[in-house]
Amino acid sequence: MLGPVILAASRSDALRRTVSAAPVTKPVVDRFIAGESITETTPVVRAAADRGLEVTLDVLGEDVTDPAEALLARDAYLRLVDALAPLGLGPRAEMSVKLSSFGQALPGGHDLALKNATAVVEAAAAIGTTVTLDAEDHTTLDSTLAIHGELRERFPGTGAVVQSYLFRTEEDCRALAAAGSRVRLVKGAYKEPASVAYQDKAEVDRAYIRCLKILMAGTGYPMVGTHDPRIIAIAQDLASRAGRKIDAYEFQMLYGIRAAEQDRLAAEGHRVRVYIAYGTDWYGYFMRRLAERPANLAFFLRSLVTR
Numbered sequence: 001m002l003g004p005v006i007l008a009a010s011r012s013d014a015l016r017r018t019v020s021a022a023p024v025t026k027p028v029v030d031r032f033i034a035g036e037s038i039t040e041t042t043p044v045v046r047a048a049a050d051r052g053l054e055v056t057l058d059v060l061g062e063d064v065t066d067p068a069e070a071l072l073a074r075d076a077y078l079r080l081v082d083a084l085a086p087l088g089l090g091p092r093a094e095m096s097v098k099l100s101s102f103g104q105a106l107p108g109g110h111d112l113a114l115k116n117a118t119a120v121v122e123a124a125a126a127i128g129t130t131v132t133l134d135a136e137d138h139t140t141l142d143s144t145l146a147i148h149g150e151l152r153e154r155f156p157g158t159g160a161v162v163q164s165y166l167f168r169t170e171e172d173c174r175a176l177a178a179a180g181s182r183v184r185l186v187k188g189a190y191k192e193p194a195s196v197a198y199q200d201k202a203e204v205d206r207a208y209i210r211c212l213k214i215l216m217a218g219t220g221y222p223m224v225g226t227h228d229p230r231i232i233a234i235a236q237d238l239a240s241r242a243g244r245k246i247d248a249y250e251f252q253m254l255y256g257i258r259a260a261e262q263d264r265l266a267a268e269g270h271r272v273r274v275y276i277a278y279g280t281d282w283y284g285y286f287m288r289r290l291a292e293r294p295a296n297l298a299f300f301l302r303s304l305v306t307r
């Protein structure tokens with residue numbers, strides 16, 4: 001029951017200011033955020049690569065309120081491409097983008113987000129890598145999938161994300177499970193109304209498995225974004241039933257969550273990609289991680305009283 005309350009708090013500016021300024025917050029945040037800058041994050045990327053893992057990098061930021069901020073967000077990704085180039089990891093280090101950070105919600109935002117995303121996808125292609133468009137709240141999804149379709153005309157490796165908690169997602173999976181299409185399936189991290197999304201965790205999990213079946217049976221490249229051990233085992237089973245080779249799909253997990261499981265899967269020969277977020281605008285991302293697991297909140301609260 002705590003999850004929805006924390007998700008509502010993730011949208012509060014007053015709380016954002018309080019939590020961000022609290023001196024005790026930083027060490028807890030550091031569990032999920034690789035650093036505040038590219039310089040702090042590059043060693044984390046190298047360490048992941050040394051462990052045989054692939055990465056997708058997210059420059060933290062969302063819901064910008066003017067076009068100038070959207071340009072700053074775009075430029076932060078262009079600097080990230082410059083930092084990735086000398087690492088020579090190619091597609092093993094890709095990027096994840098939230099279109100709301102590129103101005104999607106502003107007037108004329110669809111075209112603005114497409115323009116900013118195109119610049120980043122072009123720069124990524126020049127160093128041999130790709131971009132995946134994160135899924136945000138359901139009101140943005142039509143625009144995000146349309147931008148994904150437009151980007152794919154020139155850059156077919158551009159990835160999409162679908163959330164199993166949304167009723168519409170099985171249909172989206174059918175549309176996306178086509179040749180060359182990279183699709184990350186997640187359960188979904190936003191507070192969504194009962195008119196569009198399952199509210200019950202067991203239903204979200206069942207929907208995840210139905211979506212996974214569609215993606216595994218299709219001709220695209222499924223990216224299984226979950227830490228759930230039961231779903232990981234089911235994904236392996238569905239992949240082998242669909243005749244997929246071990247490198248014809250991948251697992252994805254978030255930095256700071258179940259690192260031992262990431263290593264175990266990689267040691268079995270699976271492709272495992274870690275989602276690494278960095279930057280100073282960590283509040284929304286951090287609060288979604290707290291909402292996913294009440295134990296994280298307890299950890300956070302304990303750090304406040306035991307300092």
Ligand code: FAD
Nearest residue numbers: 134135186187188189225226227228252253254275289292
């Ligand atoms: P759960 O049933 O929530 O968790 C299963 C187990 O995983 C838990 O029992 C626990 O052991 C562990 N675990 C899960 N979450 C945490 C946590 N926060 N802290 C500690 N342990 C935890 N959501 C979106 O809406 N849009 C996106 O674009 C998006 N991108 C994602 C990219 C990746 C690579 C991943 C892994 C997730 C992404 N998510 C995204 C978040 C996703 O929607 C879920 O909220 C999140 O993954 C938790 O669900 P779960 O599948 O891990 O299963």
